[in-house]
Amino acid sequence: MNGLEFEKRRFIIGLIATVIIAVYLVRLLTMQIMSDDYKKNADSNAFQKEVLYPARGLIMDRKGRLLVYNEPTYNIMVTMNDQIGVDTADFCRTVGMTQEEYEERMAEIKDSRRNVGYSRFTPQQFLTQIPAKEFSVIQEKLYKFRGFSIEKRAVRRYATTCCAHVLGDVAEVNPAEIDSDAYYRKGDYIGKLGVERSYEKDLRGVKGLHIHLRDARGRIKGRYQEGRFDRYPEPGRNLTLGIDRELQALGERLMRNKIGSIVAIEPSTGEVLCMVSSPTFDPHLLIGPERGRNYRQLQADPYKPLLNRAIMGQYPPGSTFKTTQGLTFLQEHIITPGTYYPCSHGFWNGRTHVGCHGHYSPVELNFAIQTSCNSYFCWGFYHMVMNKKKYGSYSAALTRWKDYMVSMGFGYRLGVDLPGEKRGMIPNAQYYDKWYKSRWNALTIISDAIGQGEVMLTPLQVANLGATIANRGYYYVPHVVSKVEGRAIDTLYTRRRHTMVEPRYYEMVVRGMRSAVLGGTCKGANLPGIEVCGKTGTAENRGKDHSVFMGFAPMNNPRIAISVYVENGGFGAHMAVPMAALMLEQYLTGELSPASQAKADSYAQKVIYYGTKH
Amino acid sequence: MEQSTNPQGIFRSLDWITVVLYLLLLTIGWFSVVGATYNFGDPLVIDYTTRAGKQLLWIGLALVWAFVLMFVDDRIYDTFSYIFYIFMMGILLITPFISQGHKGSYSWIDIGSVSLQPAEFAKTATALALAKLMGSYGFSLFRPRNFLLALALVLIPMALIIRQRETGSALVYLAFFLVFYREGMSGSVLFVAFSAVVYFIVGLRYDADPLPHTLSSVGQFSVLVLVWVFTVLLSWIYDRNKLHALHMALGGLVLLGSAYAVSRFIVPFDIAWVALGVCLGCVAYIVVQAIRTRVPRLLLMALFGLGSLTVYYSADYALNNLLEPHQQDRVRVLIGLEEDLIKAGYNVNQSKIAIGSGGFWGKGFLNGTQTKLKYVPEQDTDFIFCTIGEEMGFIGSAAVLFLFLAIILRLIHLAERQRYSFGRVYGYCVLSILLFHVFINVGMVLGLTPVIGIPLPFFSYGGSSLWGFTLLLFIFLRIDAGRNRFGYTN
Structure with a gap:
């Protein structure tokens, strides 16, 4: 075989090689000649780039009162390559450190394992967060120490000790954050929690x-092209929160020494008026050099003060959930306002029994809400899920039911503008099919009807339920930031979300909630001159019951919707209702009457740590 | 007979063009290593403690090797190639056991203070063995037995090197398929491999992009259209009845066009299903024609169509299950699925910045800032082309690429003028390996091919690679110089 018959293939092989090289030449051409000239030049070592840090945006409450601002601090930087002939003894005296500390710090900086990205040509942080007072002393002598320079930075300061969960904090970026966003360099600050994030x-x-411009010996020789490519920093945008500082402070005061959450929403906008999560912490703990230690301490606290229970706590909603059931049954024509169901100390059906307190029987919707009758809603749920004629199967009925719940903002994240929101839980048919191996019916899951069972909501979702009822059938996604300077807020927060229930049915539930305040379970929320509507809840759980309230006021043109959760607080009427009443009074009248002040103090002093550590 | 033993005759018939090209590449290569390892502010001292100094030593020794090789009778290669091959395979086999392990790779053997990578020399052994086998009397790639034997010669070192966790070096052996092609392997094998790579990249890269006015993804639709186009093209080339290709082309065009129109103007739907239907339709059509006309050869085309679909639909599986995690990363970064700037993507990104910053004329020798300030990792080994791009600019990089092209084209010429298959096959082995290295290495630095850690011939720092390539090249030059021993002269 001499291979001559394939001799022509040498041209193909030559062509392959030529094409490869040609493609690479074209690629080189686009990369090297048709790319950004300035960027290339600026990367050259004849230029020294000085980054100017913008001031971080301020944060204000709904009335424009400052919550978070900036205070200047200084970093001392060192460029190893330029640091020649420094009198270290003098330097140590000036900055107030010992020779050993100095050596140690220098070794730390040079250790590229700990100081990733170390280069002896770029300034490295030597000392950070030096307050302005101390700095002025150092600044006077800094000219003597070659290679040392200053960098002006700012730290966050808080005008108040409240709102820690909402405000969040800032800290140095970690390597993952640097990699995921080209904006950040080592040592930059980034929001870690709350709206800061x-x-x-x-x-x-x-x-x-x-x-x-600098010469070969690193001395600055002036601006490159008279500063034609220089950029001045643009300060961050200021934020205005929907939070009312006084309301928030009162909420935190009431919840002192208790575990739980208070969330209030303005129904007409979806702005969050207060978001209390207890226990809380002083935001000042998370600024300054002590941040790391304080953060670890807070993290180790068994009561988890860092957890924002308002959006991360998932609780059974208890009887507050009955409002949603009434609405669903009305819309689905399972019940009418004239439908009566029996209640003889509860719901009896076969071997299933759900207890209820003593009241007359039979009951219709208005009284069922007023007195929080378990039996009524169990019957409604039973008739809905077992209605095979209407839905075809239990699964289909439950799916329909789930769709109603989802339309009310349950089962998924609402989309509040804070990190870490939980979605709660609305069980669906697949869930029960899996759990009960498809052998389930309305009775198996009857406790869902009264906000127990598998149903879980966050306090924010419950407050949003109040807002939805106040609006008679729609809500805006709750958000803590009401204004961002220089831009409109996300349309996510300005679009109405309608539930699947018509406004006329909402009116019926509103009347029931009004009756509950006037003569039912939440008489304690009856404020003089204000038409409050409400619904208590007593959420059963492993420990003592959680005390829950959900309501809004005034009945017509509502200005505030609220949810109160006190873990292990017992009956709804016991803790949640009076606390909600104080909150409503504060917000709607702008202050607390002397009598109410005294009441607030007494609630603030109650200690409920039921020993359950979550 | 006279010339082969006479050194003067050897040097007269030696191909000096290749030697000059080789020396030019070595020189530029050394300056690149100096540039890549130089630190700002340090005095430029070349001694044996610096990498630049060591590289100079390797180059000197390589030249001595090359000179010595000229005095070895070239027939020795023909005679001892199998023994050499078996010996090298033995070394590859024991390497992982005696290797100390460098960065998760067990491909280095320490001899005193010097580390050698046997895989670099195994290429020469494999090339020689392949040349011997394919040059033997009566050998034909068309005989399955012979072809399998040749394939085994290539696959054995590949397997042994993969076991040393040096997948990159193992992939180099794919270059031998170019030799098979020259020696008569059907071009469709190369074509099929090429199509598989195209499906893989296009399919995954554009999988998430929606095709306007439809519910399909650009990736899936384009791959299916490519399968259809390739099938029609194959039919046009290999089927005598051109009507068949025409039918499939027109049928597909009408179906896809109307599907798009329906999706655009009536109701949007996933038109990739129609494209899939067209592909399957073509396959069925070819099968029917093959049976009708009793030309079983046509079935191969149908097989291509079906195989293409299988390859595409298993590409994702392959990516997620067959490759090692770091290789998955590299592939994903390469095809733009992930912006991974910390691992594989970091190297490529930094190397692109460095090259881009070189501009037309470059920053000048020792003035590259990106490479000097250690932004680019492995800048003196796998990523050395960066230094060339930054310091010598477009002019320099283009010159280097042209030098490589020149030496490859020259080697094709030399290989074709061999009187015996042995020399020709060996020559093609040499140039295919060179081409593969340049293709992958430069492509990787330019962000066009996956980041596979193989050196740039004659440039990357390191003795093994330099000596390996010198050995490979100069054995061929020696064989070429002895081509006229029976009295022919040109």
Whole structure:
């Protein structure tokens, strides 16, 4: 075989090689010649880039009162390559450290395992967060120490000790954050929790850049092209929260020494008026050099103060959930306002029994809500799920039921503008099919009808339920930030979400909730001159019951909807109702009467740590 | 006979063009290593403690090797190639057991203070063995037995090197398929491999992009259309009855066009199903024609169509299950699925910045900032082309690429002028390996091919690679120089 018959293939092989090289040449051409000239030049070592940090946006409450602001601090930077002939003894005296500390710090900086990305050509942080007072002393002598420079930065300060969960905090970026966003460099700050995190891109602003020319010995020789490519920093955008500072402070005071949450929403906008999660912490703990230690301490606390229970706590809603059931049954024509169901100390059906307190029987919707009758809603749920004629199967009926719940904002994250929101739980047919191997009916899952069983909501979802009823059938996604300077807020928060229930049915439930305040389970929320509507809840759980209230006021043109959760607080009427009444009074009248002040103090002093550590 | 033993004759018939190209590449290569390892502010000292100094030593020794090789009778290769091959396979086999392990790879053997990578020399052994086998009397790639034997010669070192966790070096052996092609392997094998790679990349890269006015993904639709186009093309080339290809082309065009129109103007739907239908329709059509006309060869085309669909639909599976995690990353980054700037993507990104910043003329020798400030990892080994791009600019990089193209084209010429299959096959082995290295290495630095850690011939720092390529090349030059021993002259 001499292979001559395939001799022509050499041209193909030559062609393959030529094509490969040609493609690479074209690629080189686009990369090297048709790319951004300035960027290339600026990367050259004849330029020193000085980053100018923008001021981080301020945060204000709904009345424009400052909550978070900035205070200047200074970092001392060192560029190893330039650091020649420094009198270290003098330097140590000036900054107030010992020679050993100095050596140790220098070794730390040079250790590229701990100080990733270390380069002896770029400034490295030597000392950070030096307050302005101490700094002025150092600044005077800094000229003597070659290679040392200053960097002006700012730290966050808080005008109040409340709202820690909502405000969140800032801290140095971690390597993962640096990699995922080109904006950040080592040592930059980034929002870690709360609105500081969720509005990070608004708050951080745009960094400025000055390009200095320097000679081969590193001395600055002036601006590159008279500063034509320099950029000044753009300060971050200021945020205005929907939070009312006084209401929030009162809420935190009431919840002192208790576990739970109070959330209030303005129904007409969806703005969150207060978001209390207890226990809470002082936001000042998470700024300054002590941050790391304090953070670890808070993390180790068995009562989990870092957890924002308002959006991360998932509780059975208890009887507050009955309102949603009434609405669903009305819309589905399972019941009418004239439908009566029996209640003889509860719901009896075969071997299933759900207890109820003593009241007359039979009952219709209005009285059922007023007195929080378990039996009524169990019957409604039973008739809905077992209605094979209407839905075809239990699964189909439950799916329909689940759709109603989802339309009311349950079972999924509402989309509040805070990180870490939980979705709660609305069980669906597949869930029970799996659990009960498809052998289930309305009786198996009857406790869902009264907000027990598998149903779980966050306090925010319960407050949003109050807002939805107040609006008679729609809600805005709750949000804590009401205004962002220089841009409109996300349309996510300005679009109405209608539930699957018509407004006329909502009116019926509103009347029931009004009756509950006037002569039912939440008489304690009856404020003089204000038409409060409410619904208590007593959420059963492993320990003592959680005390729950959900309501809004005034009945017509509502201004506030509220949910109160006191873990292990017992009956709804016992803790949640009076606390809600104080909150409503504070918000709607702008202050507390002296009598109410005294009452608030007495609630603030109650200690309920039922020993359950979550 | 006279010339082969006479050194003067050897040097007269030696191909000096290749030697000059080789020396040019070595020189530029050394300056690149100097540039890549130089630190700003350090005095430029070349001694044997620096990598630049060591590289100079490797180059010197490589030249001595090359010179010595000229005095070895070239027939020795023909005679001892199998023994050499078996010996090298033995070394590859024991390497993982005696290797100390470098960065998770067990491919290095320490001899005193020097580390050698046997895989670099195994290429030469495999090339020689392949040349011997394919040059033997009566050998034909069309005989399955012979073809399998040749395949085994290539696959054995591949398997042994993969076991050393050096997948990159193992992939180099794929270059031998180009030799098979030259020696008569059907071009469709290369075509099928090429199509598989295209399906894989296009399918995954554009999987998430929606095709406007439809419910299909661009990736899936394009791959299915490609399968259809390739099938029609194959039919056009290999089927005598051109009507068949025409039918499939027109039928597909009408179906896809109307499907798109329906989706655009009536109701949007996933038109990839129609494209899949067209592909399957073509396959069925070819099968029917094959049976009708009793030309079983046509069935191969149907097989291609079906195989293509299988390859595409299993690409995702392959990516997620067959490759090692770091290789998955590299593939994903390469085809743009992930912006992974910390691992594989970091290297490629930094190397692109470095090259881009070189501009037309480059920043000048020792003035590259990106490479000097250690932004680019492995800048003196696998990523050395970066330094060339940054310091010598487009002019320099283009010159280097042209030098590689020149030496490859020259080697094709030399290989074709061999009188015996042995020399020709060996020559093609040499140039195919060179081409593969340049293709993958430069492509990787330019962000066009996956990040597979193989060196740039004559440039990357390291003795093994340099000596390996020198050995490979100069054995061929020696064989070429002895081609006229029976009295022919040109």
